[in-house]
Amino acid sequence: MTKPHDKLRGWAAARKAILSTLRFTSLRLRLVLVFALVALTAAVSASGIAYWLNREAVLTRAQDAALNDFQQEMQNRAGALPARPTQEELQHAAGQMAASGQHFSVLLIAEDEDGDTIAGNSGLGTFTLSDVPKSLRDAVNEKQPLTEGNKYEYHLYWQRIVDDGTPYLVGGATMIGGGPTGYMLKSLEPEAKDLNSLAWSLGIATGLALIGSALLAQAAATTVLKPVHRLGVAARRLGEGKLDTRLRVSGTDELADLSRTFNRTAEALEQRVAEMSAREEASRRFVADMSHELRTPLTAITAVTEVLEEELDAETGSVDPMIEPAVRLVVSETRRLGDLVENLMEVTRFDAGTARLVLDDVDIADQITACIDARAWLDAVELDAERGIVARLDPRRLDVILANLIGNALKHGGSPVRVSVRTEGADGGIVAIEVRDHGPGIPEDVLPHVFDRFYKASASRPRSEGSGLGLSIAQENAHIHGGEITAANSPEGGAVFTFRVPRDASGVAERERELEQGDGSSGGSQKSDGGER
Known part of the structure; x- marks a missing residue:
């Protein structure tokens, strides 16, 4: 039948084992999480920087190419128009400008001979003046004063906008010396798709880096925790009294030094315990031998004191009254000594098991x-x-x-x-x-x-x-x-x-x-x- 205290000891041992396992697992988990967090931070930072640099490079390249082409077309096509072109001439020039390799829409604004504002659109009305931000129109039409640092009255301006989720580049310029004002609209959707593909690629790379770091952390944790686990097992065995426990030492790192220190400590502890056990055994043997040796003379003394006690209690009064207190003291001390010897014998039996x-x-x-x-x-x-x-x-x-x-x-x-x-x-x-x-x-x-x-x-x-x-x-x-x-x-x-x-x-x-x-x-x-x- 299992006793209650046996169950309690069983539960205590199980709890101790569970806590030991949880501590070991939590340390491994912490190592993996730290590795993963560091790898995630590094990967996200690198991916973010790479994406930002590539985004700027792609957009700047597309933007510069489109604006340079638009500026060149403005000089060649719009510059060849008369100061007050007709609607047909303006429409034809806009179509020719849009036919460039950059595939942008063109809107030309000018005044005809009657002073009326006319517009020429390469996209047959799909690109209108309302599509151009007001701030950009104001900047394009604003006449700049001529200075040493500014040799032109009008400049080329551009702006990125988003319409229905699609990014666009809008640019505009006014002909110097008189002529139409031109605007271009270029879709940046291809570049946006390229950037989205890049973002997905960087995200996948980040995920793979995270998985790789987790695997690397697991391997590193195993490498680190195996010696630590062995050290914990050895320490428990040492605590259980198995003083001959030693660790196998290999390598020259800190864990190897710790194992060597543990072995030296265990060896010193084993020697000290052996010395103490030998002294304890010698002391216990001395007490037992002394108690046994005392019993023989104590038996004789007890017999004598019993005779003296009988004389004290006898009615004849043969004991001198002057020495009666001393006799009673000897009797009581002899009994006390006998009890002490018996108690020492009992204690040595307990100590010897x-x-x-x-x-x-x-x-x-x-x-x-x-x-x-x-x-x-x-x-x-x-x-x-x-x-x-x-x-x-x-x-x-x-x-x-x-x-x-x-x-x-x-x-x-x-x-x-x-x-x-x-x-x-x-x-x-x-x-x-x-x-x-x-x-x-x-x-x-x-x-x-x-x-x-x-x-x-x-x-x-x-x-x-x-x-x-x-x-x-x-x-x-x-x-x-x-x-x-x-x-x-x-x-x-x-x-x-x-x-x-x-x-x-x-x-x-x-x-x-x-x-x-x-x-x-x-x-x-x-x-x-x-x-x-």
């Missing part, structure tokens, strides 16, 4: 009652627990947890101590045992350290009865069950310790066995520091 669960079905209320009764705490402890809440736990380790929590509350809190039991979770799969005292509570600066080893809240009592390992051992026993102990202050006053544990620790024990069989390790408990309040 050799602690194992011996599971049995336990009625929580009965177990708490037995723990309180065995230590003569019945009068000082209030129990609020329904019978019938059965959990599959290690009875000995549960007793250690309860004894430490209740004893700690009695010693450092205030009576009465209340122990309550409840189930939590949708299916009642969690047992919560709450131990609350009525003392002053735990100072806020002490709360984060109550489970630290050898930690004592008051430096003024370094020789208190506790060893500073009780709550640490209780927390270790909670962890090996897959549970947790938390400490807090009650709003009504006093400290509250809450022990939460799955009702069935079989899954935890099974995973520990699988882990041991899978990698040959003897790991069992989750390490944690602890201490005494």
Whole structure:
């Protein structure tokens, strides 16, 4: 059966993988977008400049050719007309002028012998004076004063217009010394079609450049991100404890330098961790050996102190009253030393990963009652627990947890101590045992350290009865069950310790066995520091 915390770990791992993938994809996407944006900007700028230059060149060439031809025709054809031509002469001259290679329409305006204004049109009325912008007519008919910089009274003027979406070039000039005024109208539609074709070509070229830049960006991103991805995978493996992880290095670029730096860092970290592990193992072995060596003389000392204690309690009073306080001190300190040695032995088993669960079905209320009764705490402890809440736990380790929590509350809190039991979770799969005292509570600066080893809240009592390992051992026993102990202050006053544990620790024990069989390790408990309040 899958436990809730297993599902949570699975979801966390999946979320981590998804976020890693999104980060990788977004970096690739950013690189592609930057490449594409730069290429698009460059292509559009180049295409725009090329189009503008070609447009001006095409229009200027067509315009200059048409105006030069019109000016030449005005001199040759219109200049040969009499000062007051007839309608037929004006019409004939306009037709001859329009027959030039530039294919423009011609409109000639003059006065006949009667002083009436007449017009000659090469296009049989399709090009009239109304087609000429007024500003252009005024400029053509305006007589300029003669100066050193201006040797002619009249000049050739031109203007580009658009009529029904078709571009035209309109030009006009008046004969110097008398004669008709001529206007020409040339369609620039062929040039406009050429420019449209050029614009389409430049647009297609821009699109191809954008596609090419995207492909190039993809290739560049792959080239850059592959080493980065490998570095990320290696860093994750290193974080998982696989300190022999190394990267294959090739090349002399910055990424290769980064890979070499990673390899040097991983090698230094592996050496440092190996040294620390060796020192930790030596320290753990020293504590274990010291504890074992202390047990033999401590056993003898304990036997002697038991005899002395019996003499103290005997009615004969054989112990000198002058040395009675010293004897009682030796007895109490010997017991304290014995408890310390046992606690150190238990801690070394947790650190070495050799602690194992011996599971049995336990009625929580009965177990708490037995723990309180065995230590003569019945009068000082209030129990609020329904019978019938059965959990599959290690009875000995549960007793250690309860004894430490209740004893700690009695010693450092205030009576009465209340122990309550409840189930939590949708299916009642969690047992919560709450131990609350009525003392002053735990100072806020002490709360984060109550489970630290050898930690004592008051430096003024370094020789208190506790060893500073009780709550640490209780927390270790909670962890090996897959549970947790938390400490807090009650709003009504006093400290509250809450022990939460799955009702069935079989899954935890099974995973520990699988882990041991899978990698040959003897790991069992989750390490944690602890201490005494």
